[in-house]
Amino acid sequence: xxxxxxxxxxxxxxxxxxxxxxxxxKNRKNDYTSTISEELFESTNRQFVNVIFSSLExxxxxxxxxxxSERLINLGWPxxxxxxxxxxxxxxxxxxxxxxxxxxxxxxxxxxxxxxxNWVDPIINQLVNEYSGSWxxxxxxxxxxxxxxxxxxxxxxxxITVMPxxxxxxxxxxxxxxxxxLEGVIKHNAEVVLIDITGVPVVDTMVAHHIIQAAxxxxxxxxxxxxxxxxxxxxxxxxxxxxxxxxxPTKSSLKKGFKTALELTNRRIVKSENSDEGIxxxxxxxxxx
Amino acid sequence: xxxQSCVKIQKEWDIVGxxxxxxxxxKEIGFGTVDQARIATAISELAxxxxxxxxxxxxxxxxxxxxxxxxxCVVALDDGPGIQDISQVMEDGFSTSGGLGxxxxxxxxxMDQFDIISQPGKxxxxxxxxxxx
Numbered sequence: 251x252x253x254x255x256x257x258x259x260x261x262x263x264x265x266x267x268x269x270x271x272x273x274x275x276k277n278r279k280n281d282y283t284s285t286i287s288e289e290l291f292e293s294t295n296r297q298f299v300n301v302i303f304s305s306l307e308x309x310x311x312x313x314x315x316x317x318x319s320e321r322l323i324n325l326g327w328p329x330x331x332x333x334x335x336x337x338x339x340x341x342x343x344x345x346x347x348x349x350x351x352x353x354x355x356x357x358x359x360x361x362x363x364x365x366x367x368n369w370v371d372p373i374i375n376q377l378v379n380e381y382s383g384s385w386x387x388x389x390x391x392x393x394x395x396x397x398x399x400x401x402x403x404x405x406x407x408x409x410i411t412v413m414p415x416x417x418x419x420x421x422x423x424x425x426x427x428x429x430x431x432l433e434g435v436i437k438h439n440a441e442v443v444l445i446d447i448t449g450v451p452v453v454d455t456m457v458a459h460h461i462i463q464a465a466x467x468x469x470x471x472x473x474x475x476x477x478x479x480x481x482x483x484x485x486x487x488x489x490x491x492x493x494x495x496x497x498x499p500t501k502s503s504l505k506k507g508f509k510t511a512l513e514l515t516n517r518r519i520v521k522s523e524n525s526d527e528g529i530x531x532x533x534x535x536x537x538x539x
Numbered sequence: 540x541x542x543q544s545c546v547k548i549q550k551e552w553d554i555v556g557x558x559x560x561x562x563x564x565x566k567e568i569g570f571g572t573v574d575q576a577r578i579a580t581a582i583s584e585l586a587x588x589x590x591x592x593x594x595x596x597x598x599x600x601x602x603x604x605x606x607x608x609x610x611x612c613v614v615a616l617d618d619g620p621g622i623q624d625i626s627q628v629m630e631d632g633f634s635t636s637g638g639l640g641x642x643x644x645x646x647x648x649x650m651d652q653f654d655i656i657s658q659p660g661k662x663x664x665x666x667x668x669x670x671x672x
Contacts, residue, residue, distance in 0.1 A: 418555050420551050420552070420555075421551060451579070452558060452576070452579045452580050452583050453580070454580050454583040454584050454587065454642075455584060455587075455638060455639045455641045455642050455645060456583075456587055456638065458639065458641075459638055459639045462639075482573070483572050483573040483575070483576035483577075484576060486573050486576070486577070487573075487576050487577050487580045487649065490577060490580075490645060490648045490649045491580065491584075491641045491645035491648070491649065492631055492641050492644065492645055492648065493639060493641055493645075
């Protein structure tokens with residue numbers, strides 16, 4: 251019986267494909283694939299239906315299905331194209347089989363439904379798995395990338411390092427900041443660490459608390475922490491919240507903080523006076539030659 | 540009561556979603572950058588309290604547009620354990636989680652209106668309003 255149904259479908263694949271293509275093109279008008287060119291859409295439909303039939307003939311998941319789904323994922327086709335397509339295929343096939351049968355009782359109907367489900371469901375599962383697998387992969391890659399960016403420490407000068415923070419600080423990141431900060435201070439032998447919060451959108455009590463703790467920890471290992479990049483609106487919210495940041499120096503900009511850091515390490519920026527002369531002499535000597 | 544929109548708070552990153560939505564509303568209504576930062580910070584505190592103490596809840600927004608004043612109403616709702624002693628949590632420096640204890644009193648100072656209803660075992664509702672000046 252099963253094989254019988256199977257052969258009905260395979261022998262009449264042309265009709266089913268035709269019906270299916272009609273269905274899919276009809277669905278197309280009101281949805282996502284409208285930006286895709288007509289030719290591409292049609293050729294993809296053909297491939298899709300070929301893949302469906304090849305996995306029907308082989309009675310299982312074929313490598314063609316793998317290749318096909320991989321290609322669609324790479325091209326960025328929506329998953330709903332595939333699931334809609336398979337739903338349409340299910341409907342078309344059931345309708346076709348029923349129209350071919352002379353008499354339809356409930357037993358036969360349930361058998362046909364079962365049969366078609368057994369063809370279509372594994373394909374849907376496979377495709378959804380492939381798609382979600384690729385999404386999970388992307389998310390995990392981005393998480394790693396984000397973590398690498400989350401708490402960088404830059405040794406800008408002997409004894410002075412800078413930690414620029416950009417974006418939201420959550421508990422996970424706060425932990426990383428603390429670890430990197432302390433590790434870096436020891437590694438680069440830093441006397442002064444500048445934490446730049448120019449790029450932090452909101453400083454609430456949690457963020458402030460973590461910064462205070464980090465600064466206190468840096469003080470314990472014998473260095474000074476300067477908080478820089480406090481924008482005017484952030485300064486006001488910190489005051490409103492009633493947070494005391496008085497235990498360590500703070501500055502409005504990295505530039506000012508850097509100056510203070512130089513002063514703390516007994517250095518300053520000096521403008522060299524004879525640089526222009528040097529260049530002129532060089533030019534003169536070039537002219538002479 | 541129906542709100543214009545609500546953000547569910549379940550994960551730590553939902554806090555970011557809530558305050559981004561709040562900031563957008565604040566911008567739309569016409570708050571200045573300082574008030575936008577105040578509102579975003581207040582939402583951050585309220586949402587974090589939900590995340591830390593109640594586990595899950597929601598932050599809702601309602602724009603107020605009356606003839607002579609405009610503003611944004613931010614409501615934090617949860618079905619968490621509630622607050623035993625409200626006067627205690629409104630004191631600066633009180634915290635059960637080792638934090639700074641500036642959250643709720645800070646929110647009261649950041650916003651213009653602040654109402655808190657809480658029943659132990661039933662949940663907490665905090666309703667705050669900021670007016671455009």
